[in-house]
Amino acid sequence: MDWQYENGRxxxxxxxxxxxxxxxxxxxxxxxxxxxxxxxxxxxxGQGVAAQMMEVVAEYFRKEQLKTTATCSYANIWLKRHEKLYPDILSEDTSDQAVACKIDGKH
Incomplete structure (x- = not known):
């Protein structure tokens, strides 16, 4: 994948x-x-692209020294499954984060 980085995306x-x-x-x-x-x-x-993308996001947050939570249900589950690999980017609020799928820009 050729990853593009924009503000917030x-x-x-x-x-x-x-x-x-x-x-x-x-x-x-x-x-x-x-x-x-x-x-x-x-x-x-079904080809592991979402997981690959989350690794790119996690590495970006690590490089930028950012903490994160996830209201996106997929991202939230991924962060919890990989908390031992990325403890430095996880917010203290991660375990309590409410999640919702965002469709067409709305939760």
Whole structure:
């Protein structure tokens, strides 16, 4: 994947510019991040792309020394499953974070 980084977004497109996968995140009032959305194009689902994308997001947060929670249900589960690999990016609020799927920009 050729990862693109924008403010609040990490994503990849194909050679035609079609969105293949995306993670979005927002800065909370306390300065920590919230991963609020993940997406994988249907043609790539079931191939481990979402997990690969979350590794890229986690490494980005590590490099930027950011703490995070996740209201996106997939991201929340992924963070909890990988808490031993990425303890430095996990917010203290991670275990108490309410989750909801974000569809069309709304929870």
């Amino acid at each position: 990490i994503y990849s497109t194909d050679e035609n510019g079609e969105l293949m996968c995306e993670a979005t995140f927002i800065r909370k009032e306390n300065g920590e991040m919230d991963i609020d959305h993940t997406y994988v194009n249907p043609v790539l689902r």
